[in-house]
Amino acid sequence: MHTYSEPSKLMSTSAPRLQSMANAIRVLSMDAVQAANSGHPGMPMGMADVATVLFSKFLKFDPAQPRWPDRDRFILSAGHGSMLIYSLLHLTGYEQPTIEDIKKFRQLHSVCAGHPENTELPGVECTTGPLGQGLAMSVGFALAERHLNGVFGDELVDHKTFVIAGDGCIMEGINHEAIGLAGHLKLGRLVVLWDDNRITIDGDTDLSTSEDVAARYAATGWHTVACDGHDFADIERAIAEAVADPRPSLVACRTIIGKGAPNKQGGHSVHGAPLGAAEIEAARAELGWTLPAFELPEEVVADWRAAGVPGAKAAAEWAQRLAAAPQGAEFSRRMAGQLPDLAEAEATFAAWLEGSQKVATRKASELALSVLTPVVPEMVGGSADLTGSNLTKTKATTDLSADDYSGRYVSYGIREFGMAAAMNGMALHGGILPYGGTFLVFSDYCRNAIRMSALQKAKVVYVLTHDSIGLGEDGPTHQPIEHVMSMRMIPNLEVFRPADVIETAECWMLALQNEGTPSVLALTRQNLPQLRKSGPNLSAKGAYRLIAAEAPRKVVLVATGSEVEIAAAVRDKLEAAGVGADVVSMPSMSRFYAQDAEYVADVLPANVLRVSIEAGTTFGWERVTGLEGLRFGIDSFGASAPADQLYDYFGLTAEKIAPQVLAAVTNN
């Protein structure tokens, strides 16, 4: 087994030298915040000592290769303390950020953004700031490591995940979901360093919490240990214990927020505002730091640069193993995010065109997954305890558990937010293409993690079933109204709502090919007829003419998902009345409007009445129909009843829609 060389890399580094290294973080952080006149000095200064021990004695990294696959992952869950990670990356010798980047902290186009962004800096594993999600993503990182270890072995995959988390990360509800999952899956290579400074923005933590955090972690199967976060030897002892323990570990680091700022440290005023010139001067005196802002002592830089040397050596050895490994090419393919050949799957889907499968699109998704998962081994599925409803499990995706990490199906439990964040972590770790299911209405529970998929360009596929009043009797708490449309507004998120078995397979293919873009599949509970009998992947254009008018065209009916069938029935009535109508299926609105103007104008020609039909809010459909068109949908909450009665009650039947369209055409 190729474990990373212990004992510690800089065991001989003396406490005074470590102190200088830590103080470099403190000074860089307070100076950068001061220069920006904005930011959070408290956390970087409070956790500087812990971070110094972590990076110099435990973390396996190679500054020259930020994306080396077998590096340890370091996640700053308390993302507001971004100057901590910028300082660490700079000091240890990463190409970015430069000292010039740090001088431009929080300025337009600086890679040193207010919160660390994985899209800006290769040394940043994930974007953090929304509290609790960094830690929850780290569970995904740690799970990805174990899964890939299960598939590729110790030779290629053998690293740890370290997290720095604050009180916010601990108090947020997602923490419960994340640590419950990590404890259950026994992710022993996950170590959380909790900045236990007993301060939140509003004041002392005892203003709002009385929790015994360690006891709670222990209750979910975690190892816990505490240390003095300003005593280097004690920090090292605690982290060493955490690393050695087979359970995931919480290290409670008792710290003083803003340590080094003599008049402000320990109070909540130091959390999120510049220290001010006077306090910065006092801190320099306190720390014995004589250099001006953004200048660093050579010997301190040298000590910091030494921290990455063992990692560079390990990376070189790893590269040799990769070159020699029979599975090396496959490992590299997965880590590069390159899909395998999908020609056979495409051929299978093409053969479906000749059939006539009347199935729910959730079932169609299961059928598509049964084709895709055997040939895309990096797909790791799961559900938030709705496997039998979301239909997310296939033969190829056997259970992933603490007993068998090589499995490909995660029982996430009733933890939607935790699931979504874990999937982000898995995708960002690399080597995994995660998908997971819940009911569409409960996208609300994980909405910010879906947003974070989009912001981080993480290829995650959300399988969101029971996508309208069509779910029937469960009623308004479970019936999405605003959800599909409101997710269409999230930048860089593609929302698919396929209309039948063919479009579902097409949308799955597109989702897999969406580089840097997460996808939502909104799928029905109820059966839908197969509407498509021919064509290449027409969903690839976002919308297309499914049925052309026969009589002179006066109407274009645009629908998505389960309402395309209704649109086709409306069209029949219109044609019977001598009114020509196209039916346009629009599985992806964003994709359609990304097509060239000629195509858009062909599908949605001028001088016709445009009508939208979607069993959700009509708000937003003006983009398609214009104000002069008609929009059929539901602008109230749903109701509890059998689905067909609800469609009638809410006026979404051909019988109720067609006369209104005819009247509008006649009036024009």
Next chain:
Amino acid sequence: MHTYSEPSKLMSTSAPRLQSMANAIRVLSMDAVQAANSGHPGMPMGMADVATVLFSKFLKFDPAQPRWPDRDRFILSAGHGSMLIYSLLHLTGYEQPTIEDIKKFRQLHSVCAGHPENTELPGVECTTGPLGQGLAMSVGFALAERHLNGVFGDELVDHKTFVIAGDGCIMEGINHEAIGLAGHLKLGRLVVLWDDNRITIDGDTDLSTSEDVAARYAATGWHTVACDGHDFADIERAIAEAVADPRPSLVACRTIIGKGAPNKQGGHSVHGAPLGAAEIEAARAELGWTLPAFELPEEVVADWRAAGVPGAKAAAEWAQRLAAAPQGAEFSRRMAGQLPDLAEAEATFAAWLEGSQKVATRKASELALSVLTPVVPEMVGGSADLTGSNLTKTKATTDLSADDYSGRYVSYGIREFGMAAAMNGMALHGGILPYGGTFLVFSDYCRNAIRMSALQKAKVVYVLTHDSIGLGEDGPTHQPIEHVMSMRMIPNLEVFRPADVIETAECWMLALQNEGTPSVLALTRQNLPQLRKSGPNLSAKGAYRLIAAEAPRKVVLVATGSEVEIAAAVRDKLEAAGVGADVVSMPSMSRFYAQDAEYVADVLPANVLRVSIEAGTTFGWERVTGLEGLRFGIDSFGASAPADQLYDYFGLTAEKIAPQVLAAVTNN
């Protein structure tokens, strides 16, 4: 102190009689689910024994007065088991549901909806189904009780809150937030009966969790006790212990899901599907139940009716105390949800018209609250640890804590979802008008609770600050893009985005007066000039002409919040070029479109170029501008930089907008 009469009401009821009472729940539940061919029999059958003990020996209620203010609250957090509460309400003699209602379980227009809805049945305290939120709302109910007790004393307010929760409620992240808050606030009158059946939808709970639930609750300051959920004496012992303990209590009720269905009980198949005719017959045999569906034995009904008798007596005694209490009228006013006289506050706000206050709208909100909170004592504020940023605290709202429940400001901690759910519970308890703050972007964290405010018609005010890229350096993780527009799509939720200090006060007044409708106030971090100098509450129309064109009108500029100032500057440039332009401020889009057509057409006349300006997604603005208008906004994620630079970068300045509008006018 007028505590509710212990010992138990039906201490003499024998176990066989209790068993028959419980079996009546089982049979009603399985028969109703079977008749609907849809629903969840497992939970009602599993928890029938516990519920029977609770209702017959502990719960204080008067079936003739479902809204009696001093009743104990019973909350079915595991709302999918709705037949449990429908059975209980029917059996104990509430007017609704009738047996005919139960026969129509899950049918259109039945009060017995798939999940219990407070808007359908007066005996249902809150709408449940979205997992974890019932329990989290119960924390609000329990907090409301203690607060009102602190204000009005034991004479008028002296009741408990009982909850039945399932594994879903326990696993969801919101559980951590809810119990953390309850433990910290020492809400000892809150008792959670956990249906510990070790089954979730996907299978055994050990598929996804290894948690020691009781230990976790204990870690947050809860008392815990366990019982055999099918042993009446043991259940009574455990609940009695829970009631006696000064801490909030978790009662782990070890149960068999679907108990009474001999071949299916104990497995996950019984959770969410009808038992089927054969199993129902077998269950009747098992339970010794000979009556056909929906017929009940007289003696069992008599025992159930007796359960409410002590409560009716207590209610009568309470009514006498209310009549005699000096604060009786004030108590009744608050419980009825009637606002006090606001004339003085309105006069204060009117006087602001003469001033010229350049403040952020979050600051304007603080100013408005400093006027309103002294005269509206039922307003209870709070923030999810962003008090100094949300500016939600006033002199009148002193701290509410375990030491002083009469305070009016809750430090909710870093618990957005828990805060929102607790506010729903407080509003639904009655007597409190809750408001609470967080950053707008973190509305994502509590989005489903905001939706549940709307669905439940709960008057809750969300103070959501830092409402755009105008927050500046914190960057894209903290900058809302889709949030304002996507919340406008939630039915029965009013989203306000005021433009200055005047509109902010107006919107606060409207929010307070929104009967049955929750409100969102989207507020800026950055300062905004006072644009309004006259007028009554113009925000009451949702949108209005703030500045009329001078040159012949060719353009209407519609903007909200911080962009109204920009629209005014654009207008100046247009007018200077001889192009007349109105500026319309639209603090509430939904309210505007609820006005009569004449008003809408006056504000948005035909044959002009309509232009929208809002620092968020442009998606949805087609409703206002039509496809031929122009929409200025941001359809990507934000960035980290000073606010003014961001406005320039994203093209939201008069300098960048005006030429495009001029060009469009010229081309037309």
